[in-house]
Each structure stands twice: as C-alpha cells, then as structure tokens.
Amino acid sequence: MNTHLSLLTAAVLLTGASSAFAASSTDLTVTGTITPVACTPSLAKSGIVDYAKISVKDLNLTTATNLGAETIQLTLNCDESARFAIRTIDNRENTSAPSSDINYGLGLINGTEKLGYYNLRLQNPVADVPVTTLQSNDKGATWGLSGAGLVRQSQWMGFGNQTAGVWAPDALQNLSLDVWVNAFIARADSLTLTDEVKLDGSATLQIEYL
8 A cells, every 4th residue: 555655646746747857867976096105103012001900999989990191102104295194993982981982992891891991192293394283073174273182083183283374284204192091990889890800992093194
C-alpha cells in the first residue's frame, strides 16, 4: 500500500510541474594535491610520558587526582620548507572521564571503568623564523592565536605569524616545541582498584600539509 501511494504522489507532482525541467544529474569533483615535501615528526623519550607508580592511598576519593604536568619535546624536520599543521587524534576515544573535546582518555580498567584523562598543550615553538602557536577550527581555512589554550581534538595547530592583519602558518623546514601533558585520575570511589592497573593513554600527532 505504501509503495502505491508513493507512486501516485509522484505522478501528481509530475503532472503539476513546470515545463522547465530540472536536471536529473549533478557532478562530483574529487580534488587534492600530491606534494613532494615530507615532514618527519619525532618525540623525545620514545614518545613516552611515564608517571611511574601511584599509590591508591594518594588518590582523591571524591574528586579527580592531578598527577602533575610533564613536558616532552617534539621535533619536525622537512625535506624543504612547507606549510603544515598538527592534528591530534585520541587513540583511546570515549575513555576519558569526564568526556570533553580537551580530554584525552587513559583507557578502561575492569572492562568498563574510565581511568581518567589528560590534557595537551603545544608550546614554546622554535623554528627557522620566529613563530607563534596558532589554531584553526575549520581544518586550516582560517587561523587565530592559540595562546596557552589546551589542544582540542577538533583543532588543527599551526605555527606562523600575522601578515596584513591575517594569522597564518609560515613555511618552515625545521620546528621544535614542547608537548605539555597533564594527567588526572578519576575519583577513586568510581574505580575498582584492588589490583595494579596501568595508565593507557595514547594519541597520534598527525601532520596535515597546507
């Protein structure tokens, strides 16, 4: 019955349509650019931020426990000068407690319990020319100052300057900066901590060429 009703409705609509027919097709365009430039990122300490062992007795029962900030250096070396941005990807998606675009997960324990989260900042950039940390909320279409803000998973981070009133990443060949990490354990009364558990945070720093 529904099929016949749909066909009848279509027939009535076609009968009352204008004599100026609309096109029955549209075009899809696929674009992109293959660049010969390659930038290689590398993290000091094999990319590991280690908080070592933390006693359960040192955890806050009803509020999150701040484990403190650690810093690890990131370096990028390109074949030649290039404009690029850094995008962060949480490899433990949906495990942060609380859930937020600025919180990266520390994994699950006991199958369902969210262990906590950590925040990131990209700061103190040093490059071929003096640069400032920038951020884009629209995949590099527009840029603004990042300041000391936390890196959101939806943002791209760039490094550049202001020219003619517009902030934009500069073409750089070498860049080094500090990756600031601050981790928190969820309130202890939400966790089953009868055995040793490991912090399992993991994120990818992805280079996006502009």
